[in-house]
Amino acid sequence: MIRRLSLRLRRNPERSAAFKDPGVPADIAADPDVQLMLAVQRGEQGAFQQLFEKHISSVIGFAMQFISSRARSEELAQDVFLQLYRTRARYVPRARFRTWLYRMVTNACLSELRRPEHRARVRSLDRSTQEHTDDPPPMAEPSTPSSEEAALDREAIERLRVAVAQLPPQQRAALLLARANGLSYEEVALSLSCSVSAVKSLIHRATVTLREQLEEEGTA
Numbered sequence: 001m002i003r004r005l006s007l008r009l010r011r012n013p014e015r016s017a018a019f020k021d022p023g024v025p026a027d028i029a030a031d032p033d034v035q036l037m038l039a040v041q042r043g044e045q046g047a048f049q050q051l052f053e054k055h056i057s058s059v060i061g062f063a064m065q066f067i068s069s070r071a072r073s074e075e076l077a078q079d080v081f082l083q084l085y086r087t088r089a090r091y092v093p094r095a096r097f098r099t100w101l102y103r104m105v106t107n108a109c110l111s112e113l114r115r116p117e118h119r120a121r122v123r124s125l126d127r128s129t130q131e132h133t134d135d136p137p138p139m140a141e142p143s144t145p146s147s148e149e150a151a152l153d154r155e156a157i158e159r160l161r162v163a164v165a166q167l168p169p170q171q172r173a174a175l176l177l178a179r180a181n182g183l184s185y186e187e188v189a190l191s192l193s194c195s196v197s198a199v200k201s202l203i204h205r206a207t208v209t210l211r212e213q214l215e216e217e218g219t220a
Contacts, residue, residue: 024093033097041088052081055098058181059105065164065176066109076112080104095190099183103191106173113169163213167206174202 028034033054039047056077063073083104091100164172170192177188178199188199 028093028096031093031096034093037088037091037097038093040085041091048085051084051097055101056081059101062102062105062176062181063109063112065161065180066169066172067112068165072112076108077105080108083108095187098181099187099190102177102181102183102187103193106177106191110169110173159214159217160210163210166213167209171202171206171209174199175206178203 033051036047036051040051059077059080060070060073063076064070067073067076080101084101164175167175173192174188177183177191178185183191185196185199189196192199192202194202
């Protein structure tokens with residue numbers, strides 16, 4: 001269950017004036033989320049809550065594709081937003097807000113994958129999923145696809161999810177940031193602290209691996 005974050009921000013007039021930075025590109029300065037983050041930094045009430053409510057669902061969804069636990073993904077997402085608030089004084093708008101946010105989220109996910117507790121949690125989740133595989137499928141409505149078509153769709157989605165989950169962490173991060181979250185290669189490079197050419201290589205290898213694995217399973 002996501003708890004509503006309501007952190008009171010203290011006003012700081014001196015900090016507010018510090019953000020009139022002529023070095024910030026116009027397109028970045030025009031990002032509404034950048035303006036909200038600058039408002040957080042100035043201590044304006046409600047700006048943090050707006051950012052939280054706007055992005056929390058997508059952050060949880062991104063984390064879910066890494067750690068396969070809804071509860072842990074919600075915890076991790078809230079930790080990221082708390083970190084965002086606590087480090088607000090160091091925020092400098094050099095890219096779109098989402099780029100900065102997903103850099104934090106990606107780092108948190110990669111750190112989670114290195115935790116020994118993660119593998120134990122995944123094994124437990126897999127057992128729990130298997131226990132429910134014999135549940136009867138719901139009756140299909142006449143206007144909806146047949147139960148057979150729906151089952152095939154679910155199977156294809158699950159195969160893709162499993163294949164993505166087996167990618168090396170850096171490849172998985174690059175692929176999800178670019179393909180699932182719509183970040184440009186430049187933004188993915190900023191999120192992963194690497195070069196654009198490295199991002200292209202990561203995505204290419206991930207795509208080739210997924211294609212080969214899914215083709216293998218299709219002919220098995």
